[in-house]
Amino acid sequence: MRSPIKSRQERAAARGPADTVPIHLYGLRRGTVTVLTLISGAFAVFILAPVLWLVINATKTQANVYGTPGFWFARPFHLFQNLSALGRNVSGAGIYLQWLGNTLVYAGSAAVGATVLSAMAGYGFARFRFRGANGLFYLVMSTLLVPITSVALPLFLVYAKVGLVNSVWGMILPSMVSPVGIYLMRTYIDASVPRDLIDAARMDGASETRIFLRIVLPLTVPGLVTVLLLTVVAVWNNYFLPLIIFSRNGLYPLTVGLSSLSHAAETGSKAELVPVLIAGGLVTILPLILLFLFLEKYFRGGALQGSTTG
Amino acid sequence: MNQTTTYRESAPGRPVSRPASPPPGRPRRGNRREWPGAVFITPHMLALGLFMLVPTVYAVYDSLQTTQLIGGTHYSGLANYSTVLHSPEFWDGVRRVLVFTAIQVPLTIAIAFFFAAVFDAGIVKYSRFFRTVFFMPFAVPGVVAAVMWSFLLLPDFGPYAKLMQDIGLGHVDFFSSRLIVPTIVVIVIWEWTGYNVTILYTSLKSIPQHVTEAAVMDGARLGTIILRLKLPMVRPTITMLVFLNTVGALQLFTEPSILAAFQPQAVSYGFTPSLYVYNTSVGSGDYNLGAAAAVVLALIIGAISLAAFAVRRRSGEFR
Numbered sequence: 048m049r050s051p052i053k054s055r056q057e058r059a060a061a062r063g064p065a066d067t068v069p070i071h072l073y074g075l076r077r078g079t080v081t082v083l084t085l086i087s088g089a090f091a092v093f094i095l096a097p098v099l100w101l102v103i104n105a106t107k108t109q110a111n112v113y114g115t116p117g118f119w120f121a122r123p124f125h126l127f128q129n130l131s132a133l134g135r136n137v138s139g140a141g142i143y144l145q146w147l148g149n150t151l152v153y154a155g156s157a158a159v160g161a162t163v164l165s166a167m168a169g170y171g172f173a174r175f176r177f178r179g180a181n182g183l184f185y186l187v188m189s190t191l192l193v194p195i196t197s198v199a200l201p202l203f204l205v206y207a208k209v210g211l212v213n214s215v216w217g218m219i220l221p222s223m224v225s226p227v228g229i230y231l232m233r234t235y236i237d238a239s240v241p242r243d244l245i246d247a248a249r250m251d252g253a254s255e256t257r258i259f260l261r262i263v264l265p266l267t268v269p270g271l272v273t274v275l276l277l278t279v280v281a282v283w284n285n286y287f288l289p290l291i292i293f294s295r296n297g298l299y300p301l302t303v304g305l306s307s308l309s310h311a312a313e314t315g316s317k318a319e320l321v322p323v324l325i326a327g328g329l330v331t332i333l334p335l336i337l338l339f340l341f342l343e344k345y346f347r348g349g350a351l352q353g354s355t356t357g
Numbered sequence: 358m359n360q361t362t363t364y365r366e367s368a369p370g371r372p373v374s375r376p377a378s379p380p381p382g383r384p385r386r387g388n389r390r391e392w393p394g395a396v397f398i399t400p401h402m403l404a405l406g407l408f409m410l411v412p413t414v415y416a417v418y419d420s421l422q423t424t425q426l427i428g429g430t431h432y433s434g435l436a437n438y439s440t441v442l443h444s445p446e447f448w449d450g451v452r453r454v455l456v457f458t459a460i461q462v463p464l465t466i467a468i469a470f471f472f473a474a475v476f477d478a479g480i481v482k483y484s485r486f487f488r489t490v491f492f493m494p495f496a497v498p499g500v501v502a503a504v505m506w507s508f509l510l511l512p513d514f515g516p517y518a519k520l521m522q523d524i525g526l527g528h529v530d531f532f533s534s535r536l537i538v539p540t541i542v543v544i545v546i547w548e549w550t551g552y553n554v555t556i557l558y559t560s561l562k563s564i565p566q567h568v569t570e571a572a573v574m575d576g577a578r579l580g581t582i583i584l585r586l587k588l589p590m591v592r593p594t595i596t597m598l599v600f601l602n603t604v605g606a607l608q609l610f611t612e613p614s615i616l617a618a619f620q621p622q623a624v625s626y627g628f629t630p631s632l633y634v635y636n637t638s639v640g641s642g643d644y645n646l647g648a649a650a651a652v653v654l655a656l657i658i659g660a661i662s663l664a665a666f667a668v669r670r671r672s673g674e675f676r
Contacts, residue, residue: 068569070480073579083475084482090472091490094547097505098493100516104508117509117516168401175394183402190409192604192662197655198409200638200647201416208415221408229401255393284498286611287631291639302500309504309618325508328501335496343489 105326109319129326138311141296146304157222158278169232191226199288217292222282228274235270272345301331420649437649446627454629458606461542469553474583477561491551503615506544532623560594630654
């Protein structure tokens with residue numbers, strides 16, 4: 048693993064294009080830049096096309112979704128009807144807006160919880176050498192390799208015994224366990240909270256709690272934001288766990304709700320469910336894409352730290 | 358981990374008067390200053406124990422029982438395991454995810470490395486825009502991605518099937534038994550390539566600039582610099598990505614389970630081991646058998662991880 052503390056050169060190199068080797072030195076053949084830019088452009092089209100399709104088809108009627116060219120608009124303009132259907136129980140499978148609310152609650156509370164637990168544990172691992180610290184840290188890291196599918200079913204089996212099936216806590220509490228969060232916070236605290244500062248505070252008689260709250264947390268805000276965002280995305284996108292532990296559709300998050308809407312749209316005889324499903328998909332991804340565009344540096348901050356795991 | 362520790366031990370500016378710290382891994386007992394660390398990690402370890410370790414142990418226990426409509430639950434030894442291991446459906450799924458993993462993981466990482474390397478070398482215009490666009494599917498849940506692709510790839514009506522007809526490839530059914538695995542590979546590449554690009558790009562950026570400069574001065578071609586110089590330097594990152602992508606690929610569930618809503622004929626009961634686990638337990642109500650299948654799946658993934666780990670360690674790559 049590379050040390051999180053980078054040399055000045057490395058930091059300069061990480062800063063951006065201004066510091067890269069001038070490209071004329073590579074002696075490239077003419078046209079190379081154009082060709083590579085076109086290849087990247089083609090891949091960007093591949094990435095953007097489905098999202099564009101989603102935006103366009105959220106404005107159509109069901110007949111037009113199937114009957115008109117997928118990448119162009121068609122009359123009648125049905126976007127507002129499709130969006131308003133999200134507030135009603137159109138499929139008999141539940142109400143989309145309720146799923147949106149549930150997702151906000153699950154993602155929000157799990158993210159706050161995961162951030163608090165990760166900050167505490169990250170600090171514990173980064174700045175203390177208590178007995179068993181190394182072994183426990185490896186235990187935490189090894190859970191990264193545990194298949195989610197083989198934990199979700201066991202969780203359900205335990206929930207069935209203790210009455211946590213169809214309980215919001217059954218969704219929120221396990222989502223607070225974040226090995227990536229702990230890894231990021233440990234690395235971040237190692238790099239940005241000087242030991243001497245902690246020692247000085249101790250000399251002045253500050254309690255451990257006070258040191259954590261008043262010194263460690265304020266110094267690690269960017270790391271905390273990264274963990275918060277990564278957990279929001281992870282819970283927002285989680286499908287398998289809620290699918291297994293919830294059987295009441297009033298508790299579904301968006302992913303499970305959309306999945307049940309898909310089944311209703313395809314098998315049910317009720318008309319006009321496909322455009323509602325598409326509009327629902329659009330409303331599901333918009334908040335995360337906006338969050339990501341505005342806070343991109345924090346997401347990349349997470350990826351940056353992740354790159355040192357090897 | 359070692360280098361981090363080394364850094365800490367030799368951190369400049371530490372008071373000389375303080376007694377030398379004990380070596381890592383052998384903490385001093387009863388040290389007054391160290392116990393709060395244990396308190397700080399307790400909430401997380403408690404959650405980890407309650408929501409991962411306890412359920413895992415309980416699942417093993419449950420997989421050794423059999424529940425009957427008449428007669429209740431009783432211990433049945435390895436009977437459930439025998440059922441899983443003799444189920445052609447289960448092995449069919451295992452074979453399919455192995456093939457899927459063998460195609461998807463190298464392909465995703467190769468494409469991601471290509472883009473990360475050319476962006477890093479600064480030989481693509483608008484590379485900042487491209488990096489942002491490529492990373493965007495990270496914010497799209499697998500469920501939504503699978504819904505979008507189900508419609509885009511619809512036989513006859515979908516835009517991509519029409520495109521195939523227009524360029525003269527005739528009638529293409531992306532959900533036929535021959536094409537379903539490649540189709541899911543495309544969907545997963547759409548979802549995860551950008552994430553891999555971002556991590557590789559960051560890793561490539563941390564290679565000191567003078568290393569590249571020296572190679573350029575020696576007259577090395579760009580292709581040589583990327584493949585012979587930079588690729589070996591980011592190998593630890595690639596290894597980590599191989600691990601993460603592989604564990605993800607072996608658990609394949611979301612995409613086929615959504616495709617099953619639109620193309621029921623394309624996705625069977627045991628299409629992947631995770632689907633088998635879901636369909637036997639939640640679908641058919643045989644939770645004991647589902648638990649046994651979940652344990653077998655975890656063991657397969659664990660064995661593959663361990664094997665990769667051992668190879669990596671023998672080749673001296675493990676830190």
